[in-house]
Amino acid sequence: MSAELDATGADAVQTDERELARRQFAEDLSIIWEMAGTNRMDGRVLGYLMIMERPFISSADLAAALHASAGAVSMATRRLVDTNFIRRHSVPGDRSHYFRAEEDPWGSFLATEKNHFDREIEVIEEALQLLEPHEESARVRLTNGRDYLNWVHGYHHKMLGDWQTHKRERDTRTPAKE
DSSP: OOBBBBBSSSSSSHHHHHHHHHHHHHHHHHHHHHHTSHHHHHHHHHHHHOOOOOOOOEEEHHHHHHHHHHHHHHHHHHHHHHSSSSSEEEEEEEEEEEEEESSSSHHHHHHHHHHHHHHHHHHHHHHHHHHTTTTTHHHHHHHHHHHHHHHHHHHHHHHHHHHHHHHHHHHHEEEEEO
């Protein structure tokens, strides 16, 4: 079996196999996200951006690689930027949209997830003000929701600190790659 070389001299067959494996990773991650109740396209985009070595990828390239519409990629990238899993990147003189995965997307998400909790707590507080004194069952549910979110919100600081410590310890145990 002979390998064909592409214009750069790289093995085109091997490149295709690696690209297929990257796409498969994106698909596998998307299924996990979908099972967790998140949009599947978000998982596909994040997975593809995470496994790519390129510093950033255009939305058009994402759509082509994932066999997805420009609109689906646009919505997914918007949600992923909003939740700090990915970042938008601009190229001077180029009007295309480019994206890259955060180095630590889950740590970034954890650090900013408190904003979601703040909004949810505020909405619950407003709902509690709407209740009549006799609406005790609703009051218990809303109070438990508010208090749970406040508890998790407070624990986020500890979790984020523990995560940062874990990464530092891991990095001192892991030999540097050459």
